[in-house]
Amino acid sequence: MDYYYSTISPPCHSAILLAKKLGLTLNLKKTNVHDPVERDALAKINPQHTIPTLVDDGHVVWESYAIVLYLVEKYGTDDTLYPKDPKVRSVVHQRLFFDIGTLYKNIIANIGVLLKKEQPTDEAKQKLKQAIDLLEQFVSERSYAAADHLTVADLCLIGTVKSLSWMQFDLEPYPAIRAWVDRVSAEIPGYEEFRKEVEAATLAYIASRQPTEGTVVACLLGCSHRQGGSPECVPVSHDTVPTMDLYYHIRSPPCQSVAFLVKHLGLEVNYKTISVYDADDLETLKKVNPQHTIPTLVDNGHVVWESYAILIYLVEKYGLDDSLYPSDPKERSVVHQRLFFDIGTLHKSMMAYFQLHIRKLPMPDEVMDKLKRALELLETFLQDRAYSTGEKLTIADFPLFVCASSLQWAKYDLSPYPNILRWAATMETHIPDLETMRKEADEGITVLLASKGFQNAK
Numbered sequence: 007m008d009y010y011y012s013t014i015s016p017p018c019h020s021a022i023l024l025a026k027k028l029g030l031t032l033n034l035k036k037t038n039v040h041d042p043v044e045r046d047a048l049a050k051i052n053p054q055h056t057i058p059t060l061v062d063d064g065h066v067v068w069e070s071y072a073i074v075l076y077l078v079e080k081y082g083t084d085d086t087l088y089p090k091d092p093k094v095r096s097v098v099h100q101r102l103f104f105d106i107g108t109l110y111k112n113i114i115a116n117i118g119v120l121l122k123k124e125q126p127t128d129e130a131k132q133k134l135k136q137a138i139d140l141l142e143q144f145v146s147e148r149s150y151a152a153a154d155h156l157t158v159a160d161l162c163l164i165g166t167v168k169s170l171s172w173m174q175f176d177l178e179p180y181p182a183i184r185a186w187v188d189r190v191s192a193e194i195p196g197y198e199e200f201r202k203e204v205e206a207a208t209l210a211y212i213a214s215r216q217p218t219e220g221t222v223v224a225c226l227l228g229c230s231h232r233q234g235g236s237p238e239c240v241p242v243s244h245d246t247v248p249t250m251d252l253y254y255h256i257r258s259p260p261c262q263s264v265a266f267l268v269k270h271l272g273l274e275v276n277y278k279t280i281s282v283y284d285a286d287d288l289e290t291l292k293k294v295n296p297q298h299t300i301p302t303l304v305d306n307g308h309v310v311w312e313s314y315a316i317l318i319y320l321v322e323k324y325g326l327d328d329s330l331y332p333s334d335p336k337e338r339s340v341v342h343q344r345l346f347f348d349i350g351t352l353h354k355s356m357m358a359y360f361q362l363h364i365r366k367l368p369m370p371d372e373v374m375d376k377l378k379r380a381l382e383l384l385e386t387f388l389q390d391r392a393y394s395t396g397e398k399l400t401i402a403d404f405p406l407f408v409c410a411s412s413l414q415w416a417k418y419d420l421s422p423y424p425n426i427l428r429w430a431a432t433m434e435t436h437i438p439d440l441e442t443m444r445k446e447a448d449e450g451i452t453v454l455l456a457s458k459g460f461q462n463a464k
Contacts, residue, residue, distance in 0.1 A: 010037040010048060010059040013207040016110075017070040018058040019165035019200075024074050024158065026195050028081050032060075053386050054347070065336050069350070071102050072342035074158050080335040087158050092323040093308050097152040099315035101144065101159035104297070107312065107349060109137045110166045116173060138180060140297055141167070145186040160190045168201070172208065251276045253291055253302040256443055257450030259353065259412055260313035261301045263405040266437045267317055270404075271324060283454070314345050317401045330401050340395045344387065344402035348409065352380040356409045363416050364451065381423055384410075388425035392432065399436060407433040415448070 009025075009032040011018035025032050037057050038044050049055040052068045059068040060076070067073050078088045089095050112134040116126045126134075141163070144151055152159040167187060170177065177184055191197045252268070252275045254261035268275050280287045280300050288298055295302040295311050302311040303319070310319050321330045332338050355377040362369050384406065387394050394402050410430045413420060420427055434440055 007031075007063075008033045008035055008061040010035045010052075010057050010061075012037060012039075012057055013204055015057060016165040016169045019168075019204070020070050020158075020162040021058055021060065021073045021077060022200065023161045023164070023194050023197070024077055024087075026197070026200070027087070027156075027161070027193070028077065028083075029195075030077065030081055054351070054383055065339070067339045067343060069343045069346035071106065071162060071346050072339055074162060075342050076335055076339035078158055079338065086155060087161075089153065089157065092319055094153055095322065096308070096310045096315055096319040098157050098159045099318050100310060100312045101152045102162060103312035103314050103349070104140070105159075105163050105166055106346065108297070109141060109163070112137045113166065113169060113173070120173070134175075138170075138175075138177075138183070142180045142182050143296055146182040149189065150186065156190065156193050160186075161194075164190050168204075249276075249306050250274075251278055251304040253278045253280045253294070253304075254300050255279055255281060255450060256446045257454060258300060259357070259408045260405070262408045262411075262443070262447065264301045264303070264313050264316050264320075265443060266408070266440070267320060267401065267404050269438045269440075269443075270436055271320065272438075273320070273324060281454075313405065314349065317345075317404065321401055329398055332398075332400070337396070341400050341402045344394050344400075344406065347383070347387075348402070348405045352384060352406065352409050355380045356412060359418070360412055360416060363418075381420075381426065385423045385425050388429050393429065403429075403433060411444075415444070 007030070009021065011022070011034060013036065022032065022034075024030075037048055037059075039048065039055060039057055045055050048057070048059065051061060051066050052059045054068060056068055058070050058073055059066065060073045062076075062080075067076050075088065082088060088098065112130070115130050116134055119126045119130065141151075148154050150156055150160050151163050164187060167177075167183065191201075194200075250273070252264065254265060254277065256262060256265060256279075265277075280291055282288055282291070282298070282300060291298045291300070291302065294304055294309055297311060299311055301313050301316055302309065303316045305319075305323070310316050318331060325331070331341060355373070358373050359369070359377045362373065384394070391397065393399050394406050407430060410420070410426055414430070420430075437443075
């Protein structure tokens, strides 16, 4: 297996640590994505030309979490690192999406400012503190991040946490995190030698950049990680009638992807509309989700948040077959890659555009360029494919469709992307009551904007 990576990039560390744990040998290929020649070479196997990228006997996987899940599903000797039980696995998934969407995201937000030789705002520092507070809570409740034993969530989170040292972030007030780091590192063969290599490479990089005192590692930025017919429904097991509460708001794109899947599966859910801008609603949400984010699913007492984790949980528990979430490691790795592409690239760029558009604010060229690039990648993924991952509908199509649908709602011109338009039209046939939900979302956005002194710019 060829593994394209950078020693000083935390997103690249997780697969290396997993390989050490599994006793796998990776053919390590150091890659500088900022070098035009190396980037062009990488683009020949990965159209997004990001690291890490894995090539296993011709099968290409990128996005660090997708790589980790592929490796553990294909080469793991048991399910310890990636439990098969849907409830335990849903916690692993939640921690992975917490890492990319909250913890690592806030580290990068602070680093981006420090790299400009400026100081992060109090708000940015507070968001980072809140993220670390949550991790402290997670590893206080259990011996490890997602269970009482090591899982892939720990192998991904430890690289993120270790990157805090380059910000000179003090972990002294977090005894549970410090104890957790010791437990995780003790379980990984050759971990101390690996960390020494990372630290030496990072110091060399800093020296080559001649930063001022307090500047952090620039390599943390720019690497992928944290970058027709009638409606058809997949069969669902109704041996046990689900008693599920979905805390959500239909105007929220992540909530829409879960609501659309619920409709597609034909599940019965108690919809509990929550506005995170309402103090009473927020207190209600905090009682079930310490991160108080939506969507949050409560299934007979089991709580799952992060929309992608909910999607996976629902199809694993209530799907009669694996059509929406293939059991084959290669097929599933593509689903994972598309999910992480959505959260790190398409959804991110779509929301940057969307939030400016609905407020009728100026649209910077950078925002338009990033969105255009993300759409070009989705167009490529859909080339000669019926759906985003192949010829079958999967859970990856739902959040990607929400992004495309949101752009259509905002009158963004998608005519240069015929594959996206063709696929989006097909997706509409898979979601019962779609127009009703779209109308509710439109009304919800209008009410929210009015409350903040804006008009709906649809």
